[in-house]
């Protein structure tokens with residue numbers, strides 16, 4: 001039986017982070033979930049809009065929420081952390097302010113009940129796994145030490161998101177344990193990766209990414225696990241700009257959580273888009289850690 | 292015919308801003324029986340009260356209604372004014388047009404109408420009021436002090452020295468509370484135990500004080516002057532009369548690795564133990580959860596080594612009953628755990644400790660004999676970071692209030708550390724320094740200027756371990772938000788002060804109110820800070836709010852003064868709002884049919900049986916009788932009595948019906 005789930009890919013999943021999309025769809029398919037894209041979706045307005053024009057920054061996500069409602073979706077899986085943040089924050093702000101909600105509904109010329117709830121990729125996976133045991137689906141345990149990197153937007157601001165412990169989140173770690181990996185205890189899981197400075201200030205991004213990569217490697221991680229296209233591309237792409245890296249630091253791969261789970265579920269590397277990464281994903285074959 | 296006076300108060304603008312007071316007074320003057328109706332800016336002021344007194348005399352009033360604030364606020368004031376003018380005080384009633392009306396409604400016709408209705412209701416009640424007279428009850432001149440911290444100790448000694456008897460109940464095996472755990476105390480740096488232990492001994496030896504340690508309050512009944520309490524004395528598993536406190540049992544007990552509560556977990560103790568060498572009483576208890584004999588049925592070493600044969604494995608809890616006239620709650624506080632901000636790694640890294648743990652490290656009698664050694668490897672800490680507001684002033688994750696003592700004790704810690712490790716580095720991360728108190732600001736300045744403690748204004752975002760050091764990531768917000776990483780050996784968290792464990796349950800047992808954080812509530816934040824809303828129960832120390840020793844001791848003496856004041860009266864007057872059983876002339880004697888349904892219903896066991904006899908002494912009838920000392924006027928019996936033979940003085944069925952009909 002297939003279950004249907006609303007889905008907002010956003011621009012990165014259609015472009016620079018195609019592998020996030022591919023791996024998410026592959027895993028969801030394996031779990032019997034059909035992702036249903038929000039019809040006629042638009043840009044969420046991340047980075048640019050919310051700095052420039054408040055009404056626009058609310059209208060863009062509001063239109064997505066309204067479209068999802070119109071399509072009868074109760075929940076929308078939003079894998080990109082930036083999109084997720086925009087959609088949740090917008091919904092929250094409009095829920096708190098009736099007048100503003102009316103104003104925005106007027107701008108987008110659509111009904112806005114705000115009853116479609118955006119969920120992040122972890123929550124979407126949890127939903128897909130309801131009643132099933134992830135452990136029992138694993139065919140190739142992911143026998144590596146991994147560093148789960150949450151970035152800033154997935155858990156913040158805590159007052160609105162109410163998801164996990166904002167300064168020491170653990171949900172990804174637990175999910176990685178369930179597919180046989182050994183998450184390390186480290187200090188940089190919510191440190192900033194440089195996010196939107198990805199293109200404009202590569203020097204800053206390199207400076208911010210360096211301690212993240214260094215600490216992960218130092219504590220024995222063999223892969224970084226992320227859930228956000230921005231985090232992934234900064235950590236994956238800016239390795240060359242970081243000066244004074246060891247061999248191990250230069251080569252630690254950055255996997256989307258969906259790719260990591262996909263590997264454990266026995267999905268083909270190509271279907272997970274692993275070949276698209278800049279830092280080659282070359283994980284040695286190995287039996288379960290500690291077993 | 293009733294002659295009632297109505298006095299409508301503006302309460303400055305509190306009432307008049309939304310209620311048309313003049314109109315209320317005018318409307319009421321048209322009600323039959325109302326012979327005088329006026330409004331005035333401040334009825335409770337001297338001129339206001341004089342208006343009432345004069346009107347009573349001039350117009351020969353038989354009843355007074357004051358439309359003003361809550362009777363909780365000023366009923367005694369106005370009743371006294373009436374009494375001064377010769378009117379029985381119970382013929383004066385208040386209509387609450389402030390809390391129940393002006394404060395909760397907008398200015399409108401309807402608001403004024405509602406106020407008028409509230410007054411009309413009271414006029415109908417007063418029309419039916421009877422003169423009543425206060426009930427006199429005796430006072431038991433013994434005080435119960437709950438908690439043997441410095442607050443309880445001070446209160447108990449003050450009361451006992453005034454010549455009254457005191458029963459002190461302490462939950463732990465020894466008295467002393469948190470102060471006994473402290474090393475030295477701000478702002479004078481005098482040794483905490485040196486100033487406290489003599490007072491602990493004084494409590495134990497005072498002829499007027501009975502001390503029950505390892506005990507808890509089981510139940511309370513009664514009322515001011517006449518409480519009856521039950522105290523559960525938990526089994527220590529030793530015979531206290533035989534034990535000499537020699538300590539052999541603890542020396543030989545094989546269970547040695549139990550984290551010591553007294554050392555806040557940085558030291559260990561045995562299963563049979565005295566919490567600390569200066570404990571009062573110096574008699575051990577067996578911690579049955581960790582005793583080999585209680586858990587596995589084997590051992591009994593302590594029994595073998597005890598020279599006086601004092602060990603009693605089969606001892607059980609006992610319940611002690613006592614009559615007391617007043618209760619002082621002095622149950623103190625606790626420091627909050629740190630699991631709600633995992634980014635500081637408390638519990639994960641052994642060298643991240645609480646302020647209380649630092650006190651034990653710094654204490655000459657502590658597990659390191661006063662040397663600042665890291666719990667992880669026992670080395671002397673060369674760099675120590677102190678973090679203030681760890682959990683306090685943080686509505687997002689922690690608690691909203693300021694814990695008040697941590698700024699000061701962290702300055703003290705940094706100073707003590709620098710005195711012990713001269714070349715060491717001490718940093719304090721702070722939001723702002725709260726050093727309001729005599730000699731407090733000077734104390735903090737001394738830490739900064741003379742002991743060279745580095746104060747950095749900024750929050751710490753994370754602590755993690757790297758190569759055996761703790762990396763403390765913070766920011767210096769005075770230097771333009773510059774990020775700062777300090778590599779420390781030891782981190783001390785100024786954790787939040789929270790209400791003690793079981794505070795809520797105790798408050799409910801005592802019928803006293805508490806705030807949202809379970810600190811006990813004072814009757815008035817400014818004017819009645821040591822009283823509770825339950826007469827005869829007083830507060831002392833940190834059970835009411837976070838506070839330091841000077842404040843705790845002053846409040847404890849304040850509470851003691853209240854108790855001594857209460858005990859200076861030979862009897863107390865109580866409000867005559869109690870139930871009475873109908874009595875009439877023979878041959879009926881009473882409407883009461885003697886079913887005694889009320890007897891079983893009364894929660895205060897106030898219903899007694901009265902035999903009505905003829906001249907020869909033959910019993911003609913048995914009817915209910917209310918013990919005026921015990922009755923709390925709850926009215927349960929009134930609701931239950933099927934022949935309506937029982938009624939509540941001051942709130943009779945007739946009065947209440949009349950109020951409803953008037954609406």
Ligand SMILES: Cc1cc2nc3c(=O)[nH]c(=O)nc-3n(C[C@H](O)[C@H](O)[C@H](O)COP(=O)(O)OP(=O)(O)OC[C@H]3O[C@@H](n4cnc5c(N)ncnc54)[C@H](O)[C@@H]3O)c2cc1C
Nearest residue numbers: 438440441442462468469476477623624646832833839840
């Ligand atoms: C780390 C730290 C350092 C400090 N340093 C200083 C300092 O340098 N100078 C200063 O002025 N202040 C200092 N203080 C504050 C000081 O400890 C308090 O002001 C003081 O202990 C308050 O006394 P108390 O009696 O109200 O409470 P407590 O000391 O907490 O005593 C309460 C007592 O009641 C008992 N109890 C609790 N519940 C019950 C119950 N239900 N039944 C019976 N008994 C019960 C407890 O076991 C305890 O013995 C410091 C506090 C901390 C945490």
Ligand code: SF4
Nearest residue numbers: 544582583590591593
């Ligand atoms: S019987 Fe219990 S308390 Fe006594 S010595 Fe043995 S373990 Fe310790």
Ligand code: SF4
Nearest residue numbers: 679680694695697698
């Ligand atoms: S006393 Fe100081 S450290 Fe403690 S909560 Fe208040 S401001 Fe923070």
Ligand code: SF4
Nearest residue numbers: 893922923925926928
């Ligand atoms: S009013 Fe009645 S039930 Fe209530 S305390 Fe008095 S006698 Fe008991």
